[in-house]
Amino acid sequence: MLMLGAGLSLLGVAGCHGNFRGPLRGEEAAAGALDASLAEAPSPAPSPSSSPTPSASPTESPAPAPAPSSAAAATGTPAPSSPPASAPASASASAAAPSPRVVTAAESRPVYELDAARKVVAITVDDGPDPRYTPAVLALLDQYGIRASFFLIGENADAHPDLVREVAARGHHIANHSWSHPDLSGLSAAKVRDELGRTSELLGRLTGRAPTWFRAPGGGWSPTVLKVGAELGMRPMAWSVDPQDWATPGTDVITKRLEKELRPGAIVLTHDGGGDRSQTVAALKAFLPMLIDSGYRFTAPPG
Known part of the structure; x- marks a missing residue:
């Protein structure tokens, strides 16, 4: 779901048991390409499950969220009028929680x-992440050298922290999909902040980088959801291709929907959690090589 300010990251070829390495698949020149893609992309009408909030394309290129860094120890003797230890405490707090x-x-x-x-x-x-299907999806992505974006649910990430680290270690983009997967558009600002904020805090702690993109479950965008997400330093990513694999309609149905709806510039929605995703894995096994044979290149935000 794609971050400005770091360019089009096309996907390194990887083995099945390690980080991406080796030559890039597809386009090799990168700086600014993803920025251009987002800046030039048209704004299609939202999908039926999405809020009617317009999706104007971004026009600026913000830098990615910085990883927490250690602050230098405070030195010197504070002036007599200074509260004891206030300066070191402030420095420590700033280092532990960088501004979004x-x-x-x-x-x-x-x-x-x-x-x-x-x-x-x-x-x-x-x-x-899901211990049954996430490893299978990772293996397919490794096989074809594809870098994807994983929108993780906080509860699942909390239950499977090692799997979160594995997704990140293999070079994939980690993004926020709320803590408990509610319809965010029906929640108060405080509850939306709790859902997104808790998830960002956990993912940042597990991977060393706070998410800079999020996706509202079911496309439940609202002015409140978008405002809170922005305040937490995250951009919203929707989708343009939805095979509705979550409903388990059958591998052939999922594959045919993916093929029918695919077009240049597509953001493809799939699932590795929330139920039996064996049909999704089987569909991706057929769909991904078809994309490669058709000359498609793959992109994801860099962090």
Whole structure:
């Protein structure tokens, strides 16, 4: 689901048991390409499950959220009038909790697709991590050298922290999909902040980088959801291809829907959690090589 300010990350070829390594698949020049994709992408009408909030394309390129860094120890003797230890305490707090990146008004609108003039596609995977199906999805992505975006649920991440670290270690993008997967559009600002904030805190602690993108479950965007997400330093990512694999309609149905709806610049929605996802894994096994044979390149935010 795709971060500005770091360029189009196309996917390193990987083995089945390690981090991405070796040559890139697809486009090799990178700096600024993802920025251009997002800036030039048209704003399609939201999907039926999405809020009617318009999805104007972002126009600026903010830097990714900085990883926490250690502050230098405070030195010197404070002036007599200074409260004891106040300066070191402030420095420590600042180092432990860096300020969220600034999200502009344009960037706070959901991104539904990339540049339709470029034969790129973003694979996104929702509702994990799941100990049954996430490893199978990771193995397929490794096999084809594809970097994807995983929108993780906080409760699942809390239950399977090692799997979160594995997804990150293999070079995939980690993003926020709320703590308990509610319809955020029906919640108060305080509850939305709790759902997103708890998840960002956990994912940041597990991976060393706070998420800079989020996805509202079911596409439940609302002005409150978008505002809180921006205040937490995250941009919203929607989708343009939805095979409805969550409903387990059958492997053939999922595959045919993916093939029918696919187009340049697509953001593809799939799931590795929330139920039996064996059909999704089987569909991806057929769909991913078809994408490669058709000349598609893959992209995901870099952090």
